[in-house]
Amino acid sequence: xxxxxxxxxxxxxxxxxxxxxxxxxxxxxxxxxxxxxxxxxxxxxxxxxxxxxxxxxxxxxxxxxxxxxxxxxxxxxxxxxxxxxx
Numbered sequence: 232x233x234x235x236x237x238x239x240x241x242x243x244x245x246x247x248x249x250x251x252x253x254x255x256x257x258x259x260x261x262x263x264x265x266x267x268x269x270x271x272x273x274x275x276x277x278x279x280x281x282x283x284x285x286x287x288x289x290x291x292x293x294x295x296x297x298x299x300x301x302x303x304x305x306x307x308x309x310x311x312x313x314x315x316x317x
Contacts, residue, residue: 257274258299260297
């Protein structure tokens with residue numbers, strides 16, 4: 232039998248990097264995995280980075296659905312630092 236499909240949607244109230252605030256919890260999809268961390272699509276133009284030190288000992292796979300917390304937003308460099316929640 233087929234596994235049931237899981238519903239997924241990005242946060243409705245986040246449209247651009249300026250909408251992000253430290254501490255926000257967001258759904259995302261892993262777009263790239265590197266030695267230093269994983270890049271996550273959170274539904275805006277810029278991807279966020281979960282540094283390996285913020286993965287809490289967990290491993291993620293490409294295209295995996297994850298829940299992340301925003302640690303920091305660098306508007307000048309357009310960088311988003313994330314922490315893996317699950």
